Amino acid sequence: MRAKDSARLSAVRLILAAVKQREVDERKELSDAEVTSVIEKMIKQRRESIAQFEQASRKDLADVEKFELELLSGYLPQQMSDAEVQQELQKAISESGASGIKDMGKVMALLKPRLAGRADMGKVSALVKTRLSG
Numbered sequence: 733m734r735a736k737d738s739a740r741l742s743a744v745r746l747i748l749a750a751v752k753q754r755e756v757d758e759r760k761e762l763s764d765a766e767v768t769s770v771i772e773k774m775i776k777q778r779r780e781s782i783a784q785f786e787q788a789s790r791k792d793l794a795d796v797e798k799f800e801l802e803l804l805s806g807y808l809p810q811q812m813s814d815a816e817v818q819q820e821l822q823k824a825i826s827e828s829g830a831s832g833i834k835d836m837g838k839v840m841a842l843l844k845p846r847l848a849g850r851a852d853m854g855k856v857s858a859l860v861k862t863r864l865s866g
Contacts, residue, residue, distance in 0.1 A: 739796075743803045750774055768808060768849040775804050776854075812850045820846055821859055833864045
């Protein structure tokens with residue numbers, strides 16, 4: 733507020749509003765993990781919006797969404813490297829004894845709590861699918 737950065741202030745207010753809305757909906761105070769999931773959901777929405785705006789040739793709106801995406805990403809824990817994700821993936825596959833694509837749910841159930849907020853679960857899901865099918 734003091735820096736008079738209205739775009740950043742607007743994005744921060746969006747985060748606070750989303751968190752407050754979920755607290756009201758669920759009638760409880762959110763934990764850190766739940767706040768992280770709210771921010772992840774907002775990031776996913778921004779990515780989808782960017783794709784739609786770029787498809788519609790609305791660079792101005794896409795730029796606003798990209799700015800918000802960068803800001804939101806700053807409030808997530810540090811993301812894991814690809815090597816770390818692969819290591820966790822291998823560990824989960826060996827722990828679950830997964831042998832094929834039919835065991836994908838078991839592997840994802842192990843990975844989700846370990847990687848939540850630290851990796852894009854959509855990408856992790858695709859990695860699990862390719863690893864188990866190949």
